[in-house]
Structures are given as C-alpha cells and as structure tokens.
Amino acid sequence: MSQPYDRVFNFSAGPCTLPVEVLEEAKEDLLNYKGVGMSVMEMSHRSKAYEGILAQAESDLRTLLNVPYNYKVLFLQGGASLQFSMIPLCFLEAGKTADYIVTGAWGEKAIEAANLVGSTKLVYDGKANNFSDVPKFEDLAFTPDAAYVHFTSNETIHGVEFHGDPSVDGTLICDMSSDIMSRPVDISKYGLVYAGAQKNMGPAGATVVIIRDDLLAKVPAKMHPILDYRLHAKNGSMYNTPPCWTIYMCGLVSKHFLNTGGVEAIAARNLTKAKTIYQAIDASGGFYKGHAVHHARSTMNVTFTLGSEDLTNAFVKDAEALGMDGLKGHRSVGGIRASIYNAFPLEGCQALANFMNEFAAKNG
Numbered sequence: 001m002s003q004p005y006d007r008v009f010n011f012s013a014g015p016c017t018l019p020v021e022v023l024e025e026a027k028e029d030l031l032n033y034k035g036v037g038m039s040v041m042e043m044s045h046r047s048k049a050y051e052g053i054l055a056q057a058e059s060d061l062r063t064l065l066n067v068p069y070n071y072k073v074l075f076l077q078g079g080a081s082l083q084f085s086m087i088p089l090c091f092l093e094a095g096k097t098a099d100y101i102v103t104g105a106w107g108e109k110a111i112e113a114a115n116l117v118g119s120t121k122l123v124y125d126g127k128a129n130n131f132s133d134v135p136k137f138e139d140l141a142f143t144p145d146a147a148y149v150h151f152t153s154n155e156t157i158h159g160v161e162f163h164g165d166p167s168v169d170g171t172l173i174c175d176m177s178s179d180i181m182s183r184p185v186d187i188s189k190y191g192l193v194y195a196g197a198q199k200n201m202g203p204a205g206a207t208v209v210i211i212r213d214d215l216l217a218k219v220p221a222k223m224h225p226i227l228d229y230r231l232h233a234k235n236g237s238m239y240n241t242p243p244c245w246t247i248y249m250c251g252l253v254s255k256h257f258l259n260t261g262g263v264e265a266i267a268a269r270n271l272t273k274a275k276t277i278y279q280a281i282d283a284s285g286g287f288y289k290g291h292a293v294h295h296a297r298s299t300m301n302v303t304f305t306l307g308s309e310d311l312t313n314a315f316v317k318d319a320e321a322l323g324m325d326g327l328k329g330h331r332s333v334g335g336i337r338a339s340i341y342n343a344f345p346l347e348g349c350q351a352l353a354n355f356m357n358e359f360a361a362k363n364g
C-alpha cells in the first residue's frame with residue numbers, strides 16, 4: 001500500500017500532512033509563478049501578483065469558514081502563542097476580569113500570559129482529571145461582565161475537544177489552532193477566533209485571526225504597533241511584511257477544500273477517520289486505554305496509552321517500519337498520539353487500526 005511519491009502516513013501533531021494536490025500545485029509554480037517570472041518566495045509583498053494571492057487566500061478562507069461580513073480575517077505572525085499575549089494586552093481592561101476555561105496544556109499557557117497583564121478567573125481547570133474531559137458551558141460560573149471568556153476548542157496534546165459552538169453572554173474568544181476548518185463553525189458566536197496555520201490550514205509561519213469589527217475599537221489607544229489588531233486590520237495584514245509563502249499555501253489549501261465539498265465534507269471524513277481508530281482502542285479489551293472520556297474525544301488528535309513504556313516504544317518502532325510516522329505522544333503525556341487533521345487520509349487511519357489490532361493480538 002505504497003503512497004504517492006513514497007510518502008509515509010504522517011501522524012505528526014504539527015507541522016503535519018498537507019494535501020498532496022496542494023503540494024503538487026506549489027511544485028508546479030515553484031520557480032515561475034503563473035508566468036510572473038519568479039517564485040512566490042521571491043516576490044515583493046507589495047506587487048500586484050502578491051496582492052492577488054493574499055486577496056484570494058482571504059476570500060477563499062472566508063467562503064470556506066462562512067465568515068460574516070462584520071469580521072476581519074488577518075494573517076499574522078508569532079504563532080498562536082503570540083495571541084496568548086496580544087489578546088489580554090488588547091482586551092483585558094484594567095478593573096475587569098477575563099475568564100479562562102483550561103482543558104489542556106495550551107489553555108494553561110494562554111492563562112499564564114494573561115496573568116502577566118491583569119485579573120483572570122480560572123472558571124474550569126481540567127488538571128484534576130489530567131485533562132481528559134471538557135465541561136459544559138452551562139455548568140460554569142462566569143464572571144458577570146467579564147472582559148472576555150477564553151477557551152481552546154481542541155487541546156492538541158491531550159486530545160480533548162469541545163464539539164459544537166458554545167455561547168456566553170459576553171465576548172467569546174477561542175483558540176482553534178488544531179481544529180479550525182475541521183467542522184462547520186458558527187463564527188457569529190465568537191468575538192475572536194485564532195489559529196496557527198500549521199495544523200489544518202498550511203505550513204507553519206502564519207496565524208489566522210478572525211475578529212469582529214466592534215472589538216477593534218476596544219484596543220487601548222496606546223498599543224505597541226505590531227501588537228495592535230487595529231493596525232493589522234487597517235493595513236489588510238500588510239502592516240509589515242507578511243508570511244508570504246505560508247499565506248499562499250493556506251490559500252491553496254482553502255481552495256482545495258472548497259473544491260472537495262467544503263467543511264461539511266471535511267467534517268464527515270474526519271468523523272469516519274477518528275471512529276476507525278477509536279474503535280480499535282475500544283475493541284482491544286483494555287490493551288489500549290483512550291486518554292479522553294468518550295464525549296470529549298478529539299477528532300483531530302487521538303491519544304491513548306499502552307501498559308508499559310517498553311510496549312509503547314515497541315509500538316512506535318513497529319509502526320514506523322510500516323510507514324507510519326510521528327505517533328509518539330507528547331513528552332508531557334506519554335503514550336501514543338495519532339494526529340489526523342483534515343488532509344490526513346482515511347487509508348492512514350485504517351492502516352493504523354489494522355496495525356493496532358495485530359500488535360495487541362501479538363503482545364496482549
């Protein structure tokens with residue numbers, strides 16, 4: 001079952017698998033982009049050709065994610081990690097409190113950054129259950145008139161995900177780094193959504209920020225320019241040199257998914273893919289233990305453990321020999337993590353499930 005170009009099944013958590021068709025198109029245009037006479041990597045970001053690339057990338061992303069007209073779509077740098085700081089710097093007003101729902105390692109990093117800026121309230125801390133569950137929003141005690149509520153829709157390291165869009169009375173902010181584009185999302189429920197490109201949208205180097213227009217007016221008058229959403233919005237993501245190549249690639253990825261059924265089709269494929277692996281876990285009679293409780297299971301990062309460190313290492317090694325790469329769990333959790341983002345093929349999930357069955361039969 002050899003893959004095109006002898007590629008392996010890449011289960012890496014990010015950067016990760018991109019659609020082969022997108023890589024082929026980028027290869028086609030690598031040395032001379034559509035007759036312009038140079039590569040996208042070499043082009044001025046102020047050139048007509050590049051302006052077209054950026055405008056198309058934004059437009060296709062808007063269409064794919066069904067972004068309402070009263071939101072800006074920005075391509076920034078600094079990763080999702082810079083958003084951990086930019087959000088409180090711009091929106092955590094003095095005298096107010098920001099509520100954080102922490103269901104994993106990324107949410108923890110987000111609140112740590114906010115704590116350097118102002119007052120926060122940890123309205124849910126998943127540490128007690130070792131980040132294996134997500135709460136229901138209606139069970140949480142939010143701060144009345146909070147500056148905003150922040151949560152992480154999919155915790156990439158622990159493999160727990162909120163399914164569906166929650167609502168709150170005030171401004172809802174979501175780190176969608178590892179599940180953006182993976183299912184239909186009602187953007188109008190959110191004040192701000194952000195995501196690093198390198199999991200579901202393209203290569204590393206860009207962060208997509210989708211921000212409702214009225215929030216821009218709330219940025220304090222004196223803000224460092226590079227941290228000021230208003231400036232980035234006013235300049236159409238061209239306040240300074242943008243990550244040109246990454247934005248181009250994100251554009252190709254959006255176009256590819258628009259041409260193959262949009263987010264509804266992506267979501268249906270993702271569900272089938274995730275089910276394939278979770279079934280292998282559940283059918284193993286306890287040989288594999290899923291990390292997340294059932295209702296919080298991630299469709300993007302399937303996390304599970306084996307009985308011992310030795311078994312885990314043998315599993316990773318045997319899988320690699322079969323062309324399955326990147327399965328070792330994050331160092332903070334251990335075990336196995338299969339990251340199966342939008343571009344990851346179903347055949348890879350089937351190959352992993354088959355291997356899991358055989359490995360359990362041999363070692364159980």
Ligand SMILES: *Cc1c(COP(=O)(O)O)cnc(C)c1O
Binds near residue numbers: 079155175176197
């Ligand atoms: C990967 C990831 C981040 C960090 O992204 P960087 O681009 O490396 O800063 C933050 N949040 C989530 C949910 C992630 O998966």
